[in-house]
Amino acid sequence: MTFEQFLILSLIHRFRGERSASAVYHLLKGKRTAQTIQDGFLYQVHVYFQTLKSLTRQEWQALMEDLSRSGRWILNDGNRCLLTEEGLQALEAARSRFELPTGLDGWFYGRAAEKIWSRLSLLVQTASHLIAKQPRFLPVVRDDATLRWIKGYLKAVGRDREALAAGLYNELVALCSRFPEREATLLSNRLSGSGMAGKTIDQMAVLLSRPETETLLWFQSGLHRTAKVLTAKQSASSFPLLSRLAKDIDAGLTASSAKTYELLKKGLGVEDIARLRRLKTATVQDHIVEIAFCDPEFSIRPFVNESAERLVKQVLKRTRTRRLSAIKQALPADIDYFHIRLVLARMNDRDDVGSDA
Template sequence: MLFNELILAIMKTVNRQRTISSPYHLIRGKKSGQTIQDIGYFGLYPYFGVLPKLDKKDYDQSVQTLFSKGYLLVNDHVIELSKSALEVSVPPSPLNGWKYRGNEALFFSRLSLIVQTLSHVSQQIKTFDPVVNNEEVQKWVKKYLQQIQFREIAVSQAFKNELITTLTNSNVSETHKTILMERLSGFELGGLTWQQIATSKNLHILDVQLMMVEGLHAWMDLIEQTKPSLLIGLMEGIIQPSSLTATAARTEKLFDRGFTIEQVASLRQLKTSTIEDHIVELAMNNPNFNYEPFVFPSLYEEIIAESHRLKSKRLREIKESLPQASYFQIRLALAIKEEQL
């Protein structure tokens, strides 16, 4: 998937229901209530936080490209795609941003330093400048290498075999796999820069970076499934233990103890609206969530029916039709409803 295709895939999902900047916040992994809720409303889990360092100027440039291709129509309020854009087939992607939430970078940092270390040890070189400067990663890798007895030739060869086998079997293109390998460093061999890889493949840097993330997600997924004896260790702490954000999980514990919204807000010294965001997130991730303390079943049904009638999940449109419902109640009802409109 190329970067422009990523943006188009998101825009096709939220067409006429969200602003032009909403895909940018999603791709960067912004943990605002709106972005988190949109993930659940529209099933945007794969794309969350896949490029956390995305520059707004680069995003705006891609948006302008979509305008120039006639895919985007001028609308000051929401994304509005043309008929031709809606007919474009976006390629499938192994992205799983909500599952990994940026930890693919940690996985690759560990892998890079291990590969570099094994490469130098195989040449009897004991000292070198580490390709990863993060002290926590260095500490983790040192412990891992000691555990696997990395100085034994058989161990080094086994690690290499697992790396090659799993990457070869990953469900991505050869270009994806090549990008991953070209970013690794070894004895007298430095990993290529983003610009070098982009130039060699006639791609934009953002395309290369996105393909790197796609490759890592597919690779990590295979490692998780097949559990190769050496590589599986690199997955330690990579997968998020909860589908909730950390702050929503803390709120959940207080609700489980019987505290009200106002009491939780006071205890956590947060705004009531922030706690409401957490409740919506809880509803989004828990199919057994009891919404009745917050919205009567009859009102819930009205909200869902109106959303279907309007073919929209825009809060303002639903609120205009149902003034008796608060924005929080509308958001909560939409979070509970699972199928897409």
């Protein structure tokens, strides 16, 4: 079994035979649709969101053909895909050979991580060349917006090159020491500096004798951890230089939801916003669910009280089915879909949704 097969089988297993194989594809690829993201939370696989962004349709088809050809591991009728008994055993057996990283959080931090990484890698490369007194170099990032952003950053920070390099070094050491060894190794070796270009995922995978895709996921896990640490509100004190890299990254909301969010921050309630914006209450609720799904720092408490949240979590844990209507029926009448969806957005692996993985 290859690592890719291992990953796909793991995810098919998590979907419990209730989703098609393309649900796995959309998840890994990071398709931002209501269906994909709701599934992600329902089956607690949202951490894998967008982790294989560059996977092409053709590559996916080839992977699935390989898996389907023998017909031993999966049953796939197009609408539903599930593991056979043999597939389940093969998956269990493979767990000793492959290791999934523990820091992935693709839905919440994938987008931010990507942006933070391109800024971080350019900043480190710049600082490294500055202290080597080489102002000209081939940047690892070519996107003009990032180049300009770093220019502004250097001005705003206003430290001389020695102080900047020393500060970055100390903060990166502090950051990496919080991470698993392998992730720290991957992050640091991919960074470029004066006279040393970073290593590609493929090169690092070979040097670690691990599969390429597994290495890619571990690298991403390190990125997501980085984003999580640096976007946290209290990060500015421990990471004064690095936390700035996480500034002005938008949450990826649609324009209308962003407007609703602004009004919420001003203290307006659902009904007020609906009246003010001449929207249906249900639409504003949809916005709030979207905000909860996008911004991990957003508190759902004003909309769902603690006991309701606990009830919903219990039911999600107890019931096998992931059909929202069935879940609602198992709950008191005053808890509606709005509440369930909000709680869903706040589920994490610790409140494992009855998954047996």
